Amino acid sequence: MSLAPLTQVRNKAVNPPANKLVSKLVNKQGYQSFQIGQFKFERDEYFAHILYPGNRHIVPIEAFLRALMRDIAWGFFYGTVNFDRVFGTINHYGTVEMFVGLNNTAYRSVHKEYVETFSSKDLKRVFEAVIEDWTNAEFDPFGAPAETGNAYGLKQGDNLKAVQRQRLSAKRMVGLPGDLKMRTEEDGFPVNRAFADVPQDKPELHPAPGFEGQVYAVNLFAHLSRSDVTWNPSVVSVVRDSLLCATTEEFVLPVIHGNDRVEWLVQFSDEIIWDVEDKITGMPACKVIMKPGDVAAMPADIRHCGYSPKRSMLLMWENNDGTLPHRHASGELAPYPVEF
């Protein structure tokens, strides 16, 4: 199905600093409201309300906080982060488009989409303020449902430790001296309940003197078994722009990720089922069922959402080349990585 051209004028102006747009008004449920550009964000006991000129969009608060947490943690990620089938962000690496209905056939067909562009820094600052205020003490947006309290109700404390986690990125390889540290018990990373049977043995290292930092290996699966977050990839090995991003998954990916380049998935353990749709229209394309050892590409013209019935280990393999979004969008590169 083809869509009408985007008629909404995209505001390319950089908006005023976000700290001038954060409202200090507290509603009767105890939550602050926030504004950036013409978007306003309000929450009550059960819902996030996204108000924009002429209408509003409502998202259940737990789903909203889980999606918002990933958008913040990933720095708006590669391409589109759809919070649901209506609201989301598109990363332009320096600026971000925030939209309602842009990737929704019904909205687009009657020109009801709405888009504004912000500097990434400003939008991130507002999003961080929202997640800090709206996340109650017992809720961890990174946690699997079985591991966290609920997100609902009146304002009750905060969980800054959970929502201010830093994204973990190795410069060369996790565990190397001076690089990203391996997760350990001593640093507060116990083995996750779902990975109690994952071996914690260490590789045997026999470096000759002077080669300790080069003759090196780590137990990546043990590192993953101690992850305290879900659906939050961290870079574990780097070859130029080739980034191995390992992650543990449980329940549902809180966003529908729209690719602006090809990414690859390698299932390390257990199973994930992916729903794949056309990136713009949302028309279903396929289901990809991934079991251990399976490898699949996610093309540059799709969006996908994953379901992990048991906590599983997944490798996301990304190409960090900053020219790729334009090369795919311009048609220079096919959306598929291999022709055969």
Added chain:
Amino acid sequence: MSTPTYFGSLNDFKKGGVTVINDDPKHYVFSNVFEVASKSKPYEKVAVGKNLNYVIEAVRAEGNSPWYACEHDEAALVMDGEVEVHYVKPDRPQTPAGKEGTVKLAGEPAGQKMGWVKVRRGHMALLPKGAAYQFRSAAPGVMLVQTILGDCTVEKWGEICQK
């Protein structure tokens, strides 16, 4: 008690797949590293993922590999079995300047022995730039190698992928 964690192996893997609604399964370049390795020659470096010039390769580890070198870092993740990696710092560069991907050497190069590691399932070994290395595996195993497309990379997508 939680559900046991299931990792695949050369002798025990169950493959998923692409169930099409309105697309071509070839777009997803779907394969399985254990299945690929089960049909590969020892140390055949079969690309299972390709992102322009970057690749990830499925490698069947069995016996001693040739000696290799590389101009850039690589990483080897063991998916099944137990593998030793032996390293040498060559007296002279073994690869042309700017050469990408794994380079197969004629034999063990002259140079300083750097040491070795023994890695098992889930362990990831650094294959540092400029070093020569050899894999040794007493029994068949499987590795996933992060590298750049090179002379040793084997592309046979039509044989390994769902169509």
